Amino acid sequence: TRPVLIDTDPGCDDALAILLALEHPDLEVVGMSTVHGNAPVDATTENARAILELLERTDVPVARGADRPLLVDLETAEHIHGEGGIKGDLPKPGPATRPVDVHGARFIVEQARAHAGDLVLAAIGPLTNVALALAIEPDLPDLLDELVVMGGAAFTRGNVTPLAEANFHSDPHAARRVVRDCSPTVVGLDVTREATLPPSRLETLEADGPLGRSVREWLTYYEAEYLDRYDIESAAIHDALVLAAVADEEMLETEPYSMEVGADDGLARGALVCDVEGVTGAEPNGRIAVDADYDRFRDLLGTTLERRLER
Ligand code: BDR
Numbered sequence: 065t066r067p068v069l070i071d072t073d074p075g076c077d078d079a080l081a082i083l084l085a086l087e088h089p090d091l092e093v094v095g096m097s098t099v100h101g102n103a104p105v106d107a108t109t110e111n112a113r114a115i116l117e118l119l120e121r122t123d124v125p126v127a128r129g130a131d132r133p134l135l136v137d138l139e140t141a142e143h144i145h146g147e148g149g150i151k152g153d154l155p156k157p158g159p160a161t162r163p164v165d166v167h168g169a170r171f172i173v174e175q176a177r178a179h180a181g182d183l184v185l186a187a188i189g190p191l192t193n194v195a196l197a198l199a200i201e202p203d204l205p206d207l208l209d210e211l212v213v214m215g216g217a218a219f220t221r222g223n224v225t226p227l228a229e230a231n232f233h234s235d236p237h238a239a240r241r242v243v244r245d246c247s248p249t250v251v252g253l254d255v256t257r258e259a260t261l262p263p264s265r266l267e268t269l270e271a272d273g274p275l276g277r278s279v280r281e282w283l284t285y286y287e288a289e290y291l292d293r294y295d296i297e298s299a300a301i302h303d304a305l306v307l308a309a310v311a312d313e314e315m316l317e318t319e320p321y322s323m324e325v326g327a328d329d330g331l332a333r334g335a336l337v338c339d340v341e342g343v344t345g346a347e348p349n350g351r352i353a354v355d356a357d358y359d360r361f362r363d364l365l366g367t368t369l370e371r372r373l374e375r
């Protein structure tokens with residue numbers, strides 16, 4: 065099994081990513097660090113805990129992380145994911161999931177050291193915790209087996225500005241630092257926007273009980289106008305594609321690129337700039353997902369959900 069730490073801001077698609085990782089036989093989730101993003105960090109931490117309670121995985125440690133970006137002001141996305149950062153009623157988390165007594169960034173460093181060379185860090189929120197972890201431990205990239213990031217839109221349009229995707233836009237300075245220094249695999253909107261479950265598959269999912277009801281809400285977190293805007297038939301489950309790719313190396317096609325994240329204020333804040341033509345002559349500093357096997361993704365997420373909900 066691959067040990068994986070999820071840095072997250074749940075978030076409906078985060079919730080499905082977490083579920084996918086916890087249920088996958090080849091992954092061992094060693095913990096979660098939480099970050100501001102879809103909602104303030106107190107809410108995303110509470111959501112992460114509630115998800116663990118719903119899934120009866122209160123053994124997984126949660127570390128509360130950064131409550132704001134490195135330099136810019138906090139902006140959240142409750143208008144998309146629902147009040148409190150997630151759609152639907154979640155259980156009130158109990159003492160079993162009380163966060164560990166260490167900041168999310170330090171937790172990342174501790175886990176990277178404990179699993180030196182083996183740990184996959186899946187970062188599916190703004191990159192503040194990862195940038196702070198890198199500041200604490202400059203050898204972080206060497207300690208990790210892989211850093212996989214949901215963020216950016218290298219070849220297509222953004223979802224916050226025409227150029228910028230939400231996670232990179234939220235904390236552009238953190239994203240810039242991490243992309244530059246951590247050799248990440250970047251999984252952006254170019255591929256995640258199509259990571260949907262068809263409505264027909266959605267309808268057949270068991271919806272009895274609290275988990276079934278929550279899953280249904282998480283899968284339908286976009287309003288109709290959003291679906292219209294992007295010409296897709298159901299919500300993009302961005303973050304789940306990242307964890308699917310961690311579990312299954314056939315899931316994504318990636319290419320090495322030289323890339324950088326814009327940190328100036330304005331339309332290009334948080335934009336992932338990728339040197340497609342090689343005009344800078346700079347060496348690649350990471351990989352970008354250029355295509356995904358969407359049937360494979362739908363099959364994995366669909367069967368995982370079916371199995372879990374029938375249990
Ligand atoms: C990303 O932003 C968040 O709203 C989602 O959870 C995902 O991580 C998509 O742009």
Ligand code: CA
Nearest residue numbers: 075078188189
């Ligand atoms: Ca997220």
